[in-house]
Amino acid sequence: MPSQLQLFNTAFAHLGESTVPQITGDPKPANVVKAFAAWPLALDTGLARHPWLCGLQRMTIARSASADGDWQYDYVYELPVDTLRIWTVKEGNTFAWERSTVVTGAFVGRPVIRSSYAGPLKVAIVRRTIPELLTPLLADAIGYELASRLAGPIQSDAKLAAQLKDKADTAYALAQGSEAGEHGGDDIVITSPMADARSSAH
Template sequence: MSVAATAIVNQAFAQLGEDAVPSVEMDPAPSRLIKILPHLAPAIDAVLVKYGWLCALEYATLAPAPLVPANWKFGCNYLMPAGGLAFWEVERAGGWERGVWEQPGGATVPILRAREGGPLNVSYVKRRAADALDANVRDAVVFELAARACSPIKGDERLALKLRDLADKAVLAAMGTDGRDAKGDLPMIHDRVGALRASAQ
């Protein structure tokens, strides 16, 4: 793992009152590191899906996916590109909704259901490694990671709740700074309801 991953883990340890580690790749790994590492990737994903962070945003033109079954309301479906976590913008004024396709093997893939076909321009949040995150997003991940790892490391539910509150506030603070580096001329239709639901999770 990267230097950035070690920095995130050590900052989370600081919130938990634990000693830092020289690297997340320590061998043998101390107990606290073994307990926190399984939460690192989920913590990054949890922060990324809450907003269209510039460091995680990708743009694509999707073609209809004929393998996904249609229904009486939406005759066309579009698959999330590989590595995508959540759709952010859709360049279509209406006639679509977000959904999930459960594949025959049981795996699920985010989709967009649409009444009409044709190419569809979207932006979406893509999974990122720790070293690809902007500083404001990394700070939010620190508190998210600390909140998730608090119970297995400290067994302190009160501290876990406090860290959860701090994690939510860190995400909101990061949102306030993220958009300053973008001045798009042609805004697309943003799924604001979906964003609010994600922020409430």
């Protein structure tokens, strides 16, 4: 399975840059420093695009005992701090909900669901995961994603950045298609969270 080093080197190769033998030493080469700066958003953006099986988690959550509701939604449900996207919120009743946040300290907070339903809620979310758990096709897409974000900082080449982003989009589509046969007995979660929220409110 891919490592962070392999994904960095994949991105460097897409840019025509030299690969590196390791990314943990100090001082770090300039390109590695720039890759570390771009990496968190590249990974999170890629994972948030689709309910990838490597990042999808289903759970039942009870309403928070510490976070207060507001005038529109009475109840708050705390999500894991590494939640990247909500894909479904299911229950037998029809109810409205929306993603939100609560502040838990100075510059500290967490994602939540605000809802008119007293719960508990059954949710399917995408959470941040480690590179080693990415499928090869998803890793390929995120390699292009990272390269597209580095084309500007490393080479000041906006045209190359756009080309690499297009290649990333194509690679994401291939990765998404590859997962179509890796589940059975139920449909994969592919609906829009915003569409679900709006439809459940009526």
